[in-house]
Amino acid sequence: MQLELRHLEAVCRIAEAGSLGRAAARLGVSQPALSAQLRRIERVAGGELFVRGRHGVEPTPLGEFVLSKARRVLGEMDALAAGARAAAPHPTLRLGCILLVLMDRLIDRLEDELAGLELEIGIEHSVTTLSRMLGAGQYDAIVYGEVGDHEVSLPEGVAARTLVPKEPFCVRMSAAHPLAGRQRIDLAELAGETWMTMVEDDDGGPEALVGACRKAGFTPTLRYRIADRKMHYDLIAAGRAISVSQPTAPPAEGTVLRPLAGDPLTGRIRLAWNRAAVSGRRAGQLYRAAALAYLDNVPNNAFHHTWWEARPELHPVLD
DSSP: OOHHHHHHHHHHHHHEEEEEEHHHHHTTOOOOOOHHHHHHHHHTTSSSEEEEEETTTEEEEHHHHHHHHHHHHHHHHHHHHHHHHHHHSSSSEEEESOOOHHHHHHHHHHHHTTTTOOOOEEEEEEEHHHHHHHHSSOOEEEEEEEEETTTOOOTEEEEEEEEEEEEEEEEEEESTTTTTTSSSOOOGGGGOEEEEOOSSSSHHHHHHHHHHHHHTTOOOEEEOOOOOHHHHHHHHHSSSOBEEEEEEEETTTTTTEETTOOOOEEEEEEEEETTTOOOEEEEEEEHHHHHHHHHHHGSSHHHHHHHHHTTTSSOOOOO
């Protein structure tokens, strides 16, 4: 077997994630499959690349050497892809996003702002994957979220701009839940509930949720991880679980959205683009389209509309 780019990427993802389980999720493969692949890579490399430590897997000295070379090779390939993309005579604009609420309106807004331009839009479940694909030239721009203090690592040659610097997460629960009639809920009142596991596990969300719950005096029980929005809502409507949600989320039959007292969980939304593929003017158009798409959803919930209107300093600049 010879080492290929996918093998180098796997080694880098394992090092970044700190565990085989998290790396497998970000690569979209099973953990046993990634473990087997790592063993094959180690046979070619001539020894172990990672050992288990107190905080997950850690690279061995051989692993550090392979990682340094792998990052250099992948960086060169990213530069090649981005350069070729920028040199294309009539490129299609490729935009990658995670499952943000603004996606419901973004396509319409992009067609208004970028009339006549061919667009390709992809949805990913990993911010790390989005960033990697942006660096590799597979996306020209990405729209993503960060939760709490987490900052997404962006590749070289990328610029970024914040769309929404702060939004407070709320909770979605069954309309039949005993707390559903409350206007605002203390996080501590949700101890003992079963929570939906967040679809994205690398935007700081899971850590922020666990941290906020611990401050409120309990550790959340995380059970379901469901990307399909209808199935997600159906489980909540049936009283099987509750979930954190963006405050701009639309209504769903059998469920209610309620703000959390004191805003214990907050996030932000950002736009990043490859400077070699997206001009400053085009980046401004993308920013405007995404900002308007977010604003289209602010009236979905009266409690957030009131919160938002009281904080004009958070509003996107649309000049």
